[in-house]
Amino acid sequence: MTTFQAAVALAANHTEIQEFEKPSIVSESGLLKVAATGVCGSDWGYYQNLPASRGPLILGHETVGYIESMGSLAKEKWRLKEGDLVALEEYIPCGTCHACRSGDFRLCDATDWRLGGMRYGATGLNVAPGFWGGYSHYQYLHINTVFHKVPDGLNARHAALALPISNGIEWTYLQGGAGPGQTVVIQGPGQQGLACVVAAKAAGASKIVISGLANDTDRKRLSLAKKLGADHIIELGEVDVVQTVRELTGGLMADLVIDCASGGTDSVITAVALARKKGMVILGGQKRKKIPEFDSDQIIAKFLTVKGMRGHSYESVELALQLIHSDKYAVKEMSTHLLGLYETDLALNSLVGNSVKEPIHMVIDPNVDTTQT
Known part of the structure; x- marks a missing residue:
């Protein structure tokens, strides 16, 4: 041919x-x-x-x-x-x-x-x-x-699936440092959010929480998130996500918050609120807009590490292929x-x-x- x-x-x-x-x-x-x-x-x-x-x-x-x-x-x-x-x-x-x-x-x-x-x-x-x-x-x-x-x-x-799974591994494990004893909160149950659930589970995180919208599409994805290893799912609008995470963690909040939600900037503000003192916030979902009236002093007051993510590394793709193959x-x-x-x-x-x-x-x-x- x-x-x-x-x-x-x-x-x-x-x-x-x-x-x-x-x-x-x-x-x-x-x-x-x-x-x-x-x-x-x-x-x-x-x-x-x-x-x-x-x-x-x-x-x-x-x-x-x-x-x-x-x-x-x-x-x-x-x-x-x-x-x-x-x-x-x-x-x-x-x-x-x-x-x-x-x-x-x-x-x-x-x-x-x-x-x-x-x-x-x-x-x-x-x-x-x-x-x-x-x-x-x-x-x-x-x-x-x-x-x-x-x-x-x-x-x-x-x-x-290697590239989307590698993003999850990069953001959650290699950059986010997820591991045993930690609470990981993931915002958004799309490809990247689900990949982060898998990576958090593989890393041995003790508590994995994922949030999504209260609609049929996200409910289907949140259901799959449970199969992939999520311990708790939160439907936004049905409950207060910050209060729910506070209750799940005994007031300590999350060690790692990964924002995979695209579109609005509210999820960035929520991610900062969900993180514990000395916690880490990973920003992976592009917003393509500015955050109005964002109180950046919260980052200082809580001694947070905030990282923006850009794709994956060679190592994370190799790890992704091994994980999929397993x-x-x-x-x-x-x-x-x-x-x-x-x-x-x-x-x-x-x-x-x-x-x-x-x-x-x-x-x-x-x-x-x-x-x-």
Whole structure:
């Protein structure tokens, strides 16, 4: 086969299946045969408001696939072989800056599209050869691709959970320091919040509390949170969340609060109120707005540590793949929908409550034929 198909985001709220010639591979590149790509909430921002500077692009960055071919330099650098099943990170770092040399390549300016950098699932067709996203039969591989070999026996659909689960591990354990004897409160039962529940359980936290809205969607997710290891669930509006946590902890409050809620800024203020003295607050849910009249003196008075989170580390992705492969904590139940390439618009609209019913983690498998449905 010399041609392949990809779902190309052309304008706001619209993708189109287009056919392309398979690109030629040079010494410092490779080609991935895509097996599965997870649908991330961050895809919605591009899909809803495609930046003109990015042009048409192929979305999808939670990609798992088989190495189809490699150039000689790429093969020497990657230490992989054709046919290996790998999970990709979205970052394409420069490899030479201070952030890269210190192991924090996610902070490399070359990974930030706002600074003109490249990222899988966020780089347009105008950057040759253009095939930088996972909603496609094939994805082009840059020499600085960050790979993770998928453990033997773990299928591609569940391996596509690696990035959201790695965020949970990064935020809860590696950065949040969750461990035995601690109370962890998680705000928001989306992909990231549920991943934090799994990470807190794996870290041995003594009390895991998760809050969500009092609606059918969040109730379904909160129910899954219980299976994943949450000890207590709180429906916002039904009870006072701060008072409930106070009662659950005998007045001590939470050692670690992780805000995974997107949208409004109220959850940031609540997170600070939920943390105990000398506790930690992790901010993971982007608000894209300022907090009005925020009393920052509370952070001083309670001697808090407040951290903003940006993605995951190499270590957290490795740990995520091991955790998924272990099949503990019912984590595979987070994968709720498997869709085909022609259902890309359906999947993306489902991120905001349209189309697919009660999604948690959706996967696009380009090899599933849905053209007849």
